[in-house]
Amino acid sequence: MNVRFRSLESRIVTLFLVLIVAVQVIGLFVIQQGIDSNARAAISSELTNGAKVFRRLLEQNAQSLRFGARLLARDTAFVAAIGNNDESDRATIESALANSGRRIKASLSMLIGDDRKISATTNPKQSAGLEQMALSMLDAAEAADGAIGIAIVDHRPFQIVAMPVKAPITIGWIVMTFPIDRQLANEMREVSSLHTSIMTRDAQGKWLPVGSTFVGPSAQAVVDQLQALPATPVSPFDMTVEAARYSARLISIGEDNGQSASVLLARSIDEATEDYRRLERWLIGLTLGGIFASALAIVFTAKRIAQPISQLAVTAKRLEEGDYKVTIDSTREDEIGQLAHAFDAMREGIAKREQEIRRLAYWDTLTNLPNRAQFVLLLNDALLDARRREEALFVLMMDLDRFKHVNDVMGHSFGDALLRQVAGRLQLLLANRRQSSAQVARLGGDEFAVLLPATDIDAAQLMAAEILQALETPLSLEDQTVDIGAGLGIAGYPEHADDGETLLSMAEVAMYTAKQRNDGAVVYDAAMDKGSAKSLSLLTELRGAIERNEFRLHVQPKISLQTGRVVGMESLVRWVHPERGNVFPDEFIPFAEQTGFIRVLTRWVMEKSAELCRELAGKGHHLKVSVNLSTRDLLDQDLPAKFADLLARHKLTPGSFCLEITESAIMDDPVRAQNTLERLSAMGLDLSIDDFGTGYSSLAYLKRLPVNELKIDKSFVLNMEKDEGDTKIVRSTIDLGHNMGLRVVAEGIESEAVWRLLAELGCDQGQGYFMSRPIPGDQLIPWLEKWQAPIALAAPQPETVAVDVSYAK
Helix, strand or coil, rough: CCCCCCHHHHHHHHHHHHHHHHHHHHHHHHHHHHHHHHHHHHHHHHHHHHHHHHHHHHHHHHHHHHHHHHHHHHCCHHHHHHHHHHHHHHHHHHHHHHHHHHHHHCCEEEECCCCEEEEEECCCCHHHHHHHHHHHHHHHHHHHHHHHEEEECCEEEEEEEEEEEEEEEEEEEEEEEEEECHHHHHHHHHHHCCCEEEEEEECCCCCEEEEECCHHHHHHHHHHHHHHHCCCCCEEEEEECEEEEEEEEEEEEEECCCCCEEEEEEEEEHHHCHHHHHHHHHHHHHHHHHHHHHHHHHHHHHHHHHHHHHHHHHHHHHHHHCCCCCCCCCCCCHHHHHHHHHHHHHHHHHHHHHHHHHHHHHCCCCCCCCCHHHHHHHHHHHHHHHHHCCCCCEEEEECCCHHHHHHHHHHHHHHHHHHHHHHHHHHHHHCCCCCCCCCEEEECCCCCEECCCCCCCHHHHHHHHHHHHHHHEEECCCCCCEECCCCEEEEEEECCCCCCHHHHHHHHHHHHHHHHHCCCCEECCCHHHHHHHHHHHHHHHHHHHHHHCCCCEEEEEEECCCCCCEEEEEEEEEECCCCCCEHHHHHHHHHHHHCHHHHHHHHHHHHHHHHHHHHHHHHCCCCCCCEECCCHHHHHCCCCHHHHHHHHHHCCCHHHEECCCHHHHHHHHHHHHHHHHHHHHHHCCEEEEEECCCCCHHHHHCCCCCCEEEEEEEHHHHCCCCCCCHHHHHHHHHHHCCCCCCCCCCCCCCECCCCCCCCHCCCCCCCCCCCCCCEEEHHHHHHHHHHHCCCCCCCCCCCCCCCCCCCCC
């Protein structure tokens, strides 16, 4: 199997193979244990039965001896010969003993007289060894008409029988013996298939072989292993004979004068389990075959599972590369088929969505014209053709006049309809001029562009004039007639630029020049772009100033006009340029607001003011920081979150800040501005209307805004002592603020007389050159320690602190 282990297919194959092999191995182990257990049980049963068989053999031999002895003991002639007790009858007695013993295969036959002495024997030497045992059996034999026992002579066991001879009283005893030797062992082997070893053990515990079915060294090996055992075994035990395993059982058959006779029965374990082993080999073969067959089935199944998934992975890769025409087999009815069907549905869905995304990315949904991105692509393609053919091309860019006013007054839906009509007029104009290669696009908002390939400057200007003329005709929408014009810029290749973005930028510069001059259509001139280059340079320098830490935080104290206490400060930003020195805020603040850099500058001022506020709090001066927000800041929906992060990092409360908003910033988008201000106020931040009175419509929104403070513009404060009209405006503003529950702050106090006049009018706070010019932030604490009110004031009131952060005061 050429599969990677980390693949799903290899994991499935490995898992199932491991499970199958484990199950088979466990099964084989259990079977093997069962075979061994059954074999052991069978061998144990065989040994038990063998012991019974051996004892039966001994009993049969004993019965044979008793029968032979009984026949002889009842023989009339033999009894008469014994009774005569004549020396002439000895030959008859010995002959009868020999014939009778030979008939029953006895190894010894002898006659013991009534004096309990051996009177005749067929083996004098053996008789001497058996005499004591024989004499001990006479009484039992007389009482039971015969007795049987085991005798050991010269370490050899014998089966002995004693039979009384009566006439009618006992006149003697016949004693016969039968050897327990290898012949009996062989008979036992033939009857039971058990190896039989007959042994004796002397008084010192040494085992001695008598006869065995084992031959040669094997017989001695049995004795040696038995001798090596620490104790005489009473249950079956294992032994090894010439590398063959046996289960053996030792049977005691008798004792004589401290010696014992035993029989060892042994069964070959290998022979006993041969049939089981054959079955086991068959099982192993079947197991291996089953594993092999299972492996094939598992591999096949794993491939059926994994290969479709791999194909789906390849399909997903092709989908990632943008190939949505790939076919997916979803004919299967199982879960993989469902997955494939889901993949196919996903492919179709992604293809449709990508098509829609591409349409949204390159086409304007409102007018169905190419958008800016698509127009740039078309322009770059046209530039390649123009270079190859050495032709000129021109770009016209126009911006509608008064569109923002129409949109604000008539609503966005009206404005959208107006843009669609303008787009229709432009398309109709190009169609009537049969400009098949010309392209019109909506770049965004109320800006449109026209691409004119293979055109000279005269044709481009003529087309521009026709476009302006077409737009001069009033548009009728929803029973409303709207007059609308446009400013139009013209730029061309190769005269002005040789790449699309630059050419478009130059057409835009010419368009804004046309709008400023109110001059209809204007062809790009390099002189127009000097201001743009200067602006770009200034923006680059501003970004560098932040990175190089060229900005400085200055502050101007705010004083309570009733108590003379310092109640806050206004933070001001200064730019220390490395080459131009101090750059006045009026030179860069308006530009920063125009370009959006004001947001970066606002964050810098907020950060530095928060640091100073924290430092002042550590010295016992608890101040409130208020930030002057521009239009762009106010429309930033993330502004509340940014303030929350600032307060958390510097461990300040929301009451430490007061945010100043100009009237113009509020009026630019009142609904959005009010939403942002309400969120800031809900956080606990104070809000202030800066330069109040210089706008023309903020009163309509003032009552709905959650503000806390009004700041009177310095233009009304500077000449209060000389101009009664200014005094009336200031008095009205103070009364208005107080009636609405707001505190009032006056800017531009430059004399003691103005201070006194404002205090009499009830103005709450003031700031100006009379108290202090703006000073660097790190000099504020020494200034606070030296500050003394220059005039006598009323009794002190509880101190409130506000810090006002703005840029150009």
